[in-house]
Amino acid sequence: MRRVFVKGLLTIFLMIFTLAVIFPFLWMIMLSFKDNASILANPYGLPTSPQWENFVKLFADPQIRFHRYIWNTVVVTLSAITLTVTLSSLGGYGFGRKRYAFRYREWIFGILLFSLMLPMQATYIPQFMLMSTYNLLNTRLALVLLYTAYQITVSTYLLKTYYSQLPEELEESARIDGAGDFTIFLRIMMPLTKPILTSVILLNFLHNWNELLLAITIVTDPALRTLPVAMMNFVGESASNYAMAAAAIVVGMIPILLLYILFADRFVKGLTAGAVKG
Amino acid sequence: MKRTEKKPWGMIFLFIGPVTLFYVAFIIYPLIQTVLNGFLEIYPGITGLRIQFVGLKNFKLLLEDEIFHKAVINTLIWATVGPALEMLVATFLALIVYFKVPWSSFYRVAWFSPMLVTGVIVGLIFKWVFNADWGLVNTLLRTIGLGALAINWLGNLHTPLWVVIVVHFWNTFGYSFVILLAGLSAVPEEVKESASLDGATRWTLCTKILLPIIFPVFSTTLMLSFLGKMRAFHVVWVLTEGGPMHASETVATYIQKRAFQWGTLDLGYPSAIAVVWFIVVIVGVHFIQQWVRKKVEQYA
Numbered sequence: 001m002r003r004v005f006v007k008g009l010l011t012i013f014l015m016i017f018t019l020a021v022i023f024p025f026l027w028m029i030m031l032s033f034k035d036n037a038s039i040l041a042n043p044y045g046l047p048t049s050p051q052w053e054n055f056v057k058l059f060a061d062p063q064i065r066f067h068r069y070i071w072n073t074v075v076v077t078l079s080a081i082t083l084t085v086t087l088s089s090l091g092g093y094g095f096g097r098k099r100y101a102f103r104y105r106e107w108i109f110g111i112l113l114f115s116l117m118l119p120m121q122a123t124y125i126p127q128f129m130l131m132s133t134y135n136l137l138n139t140r141l142a143l144v145l146l147y148t149a150y151q152i153t154v155s156t157y158l159l160k161t162y163y164s165q166l167p168e169e170l171e172e173s174a175r176i177d178g179a180g181d182f183t184i185f186l187r188i189m190m191p192l193t194k195p196i197l198t199s200v201i202l203l204n205f206l207h208n209w210n211e212l213l214l215a216i217t218i219v220t221d222p223a224l225r226t227l228p229v230a231m232m233n234f235v236g237e238s239a240s241n242y243a244m245a246a247a248a249i250v251v252g253m254i255p256i257l258l259l260y261i262l263f264a265d266r267f268v269k270g271l272t273a274g275a276v277k278g
Numbered sequence: 279m280k281r282t283e284k285k286p287w288g289m290i291f292l293f294i295g296p297v298t299l300f301y302v303a304f305i306i307y308p309l310i311q312t313v314l315n316g317f318l319e320i321y322p323g324i325t326g327l328r329i330q331f332v333g334l335k336n337f338k339l340l341l342e343d344e345i346f347h348k349a350v351i352n353t354l355i356w357a358t359v360g361p362a363l364e365m366l367v368a369t370f371l372a373l374i375v376y377f378k379v380p381w382s383s384f385y386r387v388a389w390f391s392p393m394l395v396t397g398v399i400v401g402l403i404f405k406w407v408f409n410a411d412w413g414l415v416n417t418l419l420r421t422i423g424l425g426a427l428a429i430n431w432l433g434n435l436h437t438p439l440w441v442v443i444v445v446h447f448w449n450t451f452g453y454s455f456v457i458l459l460a461g462l463s464a465v466p467e468e469v470k471e472s473a474s475l476d477g478a479t480r481w482t483l484c485t486k487i488l489l490p491i492i493f494p495v496f497s498t499t500l501m502l503s504f505l506g507k508m509r510a511f512h513v514v515w516v517l518t519e520g521g522p523m524h525a526s527e528t529v530a531t532y533i534q535k536r537a538f539q540w541g542t543l544d545l546g547y548p549s550a551i552a553v554v555w556f557i558v559v560i561v562g563v564h565f566i567q568q569w570v571r572k573k574v575e576q577y578a
Contacts, residue, residue: 021391027414028403087297090297094290094292095293102285115301117505117563119508120509122309123309125308125312125545126312130307149305182289206394210398211397213515271393271457
């Protein structure tokens with residue numbers, strides 16, 4: 001009897017907790033399908049007849065044209081991911097395989113890992129000055145370079161761990177067949193890292209898609225704004241138009257939620273791989 | 279005959295070179311620059327930057343800067359309360375799912391989902407959740423007859439920091455949760471079985487067996503949570519911008535304000551803050567590591 005009671009209590013508690021966790025999402029989605037008048041009348045009522053208007057306006061209204069910001073974010077995010085994957089695959093292979101060991105390798109890798117502790121605030125002012133010196137303020141390239149800089153550490157770490165666990169024989173037999181180092185890396189070894197590479201890409205996507213601090217510091221030109229900055233400004237400017245703001249928020253969430261639905265396991269693996277092994 | 283193979287230096291450079299050079303150029307060089315800038319006054323002038331060496335002046339000013347003190351206290355409160363709350367809840371939730379209570383797989387997805395919506399969106403959503411007039415929190419309080427408690431959460435001098443702590447918790451507890459769950463899932467099934475054969479209750483199984491086994495994972499999670507709070511920026515910035523009257527100012531928001539918002543344009547002073555802060559972070563990490571080492575020796 002007591003057991004049943006405790007179980008029931010626990011279930012109720014978990015249900016309430018879970019509802020509190022997901023309610024903000026549901027509420028935003030609800031708001032985005034209502035018009036402003038009905039939001040002001042009752043912010044918690046279900047939309048009587050779902051309105052797509054807000055979403056249409058978000059893209060069609062010449063004053064808003066939200067897709068510009070989505071495009072900026074897509075360009076920056078994907079370019080940074082490409083650069084990060086290239087650099088950290090090469091690096092992970094070089095740091096991870098026995099063949100390329102040399103005296104100070106672990107030492108260099110240690111310095112690389114050091115930045116996992118580094119708050120962004122400790123580096124971003126000189127990064128701003130650096131970009132200013134090379135006339136890269138207000139360019140997408142600056143964001144691509146800096147996002148890569150912040151993400152190569154964890155990416156290289158994950159790939160290094162993975163590469164170091166691949167068997168030696170794979171390389172050996174290819175070498176006997178006369179393949180060069182770079183061919184072995186590109187044709188044989190790199191394709192084997194696909195699982196961890198997916199996680200690395202997802203991790204990078206999450207970071208780049210959401211980044212704010214550098215985005216507001218390096219880019220001040222409204223035309224080049226990325227999604228987080230645009231959303232912050234848009235919601236600030238249309239302070240009384242809750243319907244539009246909610247629609248913007250929902251649009252901003254969709255890509256990540258889609259990726260999560262498609263790759264839930266990889267997401268979780270990427271986020272936990274470093275912590276559980278390390 | 280001893281086979282001496284020549285080191286493939288060309289290849290080593292090809293593989294390790296790019297990432298190392300990139301890292302030095304965009305992280306190490308700026309870090310060194312930050313430390314040096316702490317001793318300078320830097321004003322952007324008409325003919326480029328005007329730079330002046332001022333010795334320890336910036337660091338002395340820090341000692342008298344009351345806003346900085348407020349920011350430090352706030353951040354330290356956050357970096358203590360935040361991780362403690364997160365570890366407590368995340369451990370409990372991870373155990374719940376580990377023991378496969380009904381609906382576990384649904385809970386797992388639901389609890390992890392806020393982690394995907396970082397920073398800006400979280401800030402914007404919770405600005406509405408804590409809205410004084412029609413926000414979710416106050417509406418709920420009024421509905422259950424506690425209307426007296428429905429205050430303007432973000433508009434006074436006492437609660438904004440706590441709102442920030444709670445909102446950031448909502449955003450990140452899922453991360454700690456999945457790491458701990460991954461740690462628990464890696465515990466061999468036999469451990470659980472042999473313990474239950476010995477007649478151990480769930481409580482002793484958790485506290486005496488499972489938690490000591492996953493302690494390394496636990497400490498990593500704690501460390502990540504601590505680091506996360508020490509440098510968190512997005513949520514505070516969108517929710518309160520450190521206000522009102524610096525009630526929720528953190529070191530991260532204060533650096534941003536001094537460097538780019540106040541129009542003082544001096545990049546030396548915020549650099550000095552960053553240097554001090556980086557040292558504090560390293561010391562904090564060191565203390566956590568020491569504590570962990572002691573605990574591990576206890577369990578071993």
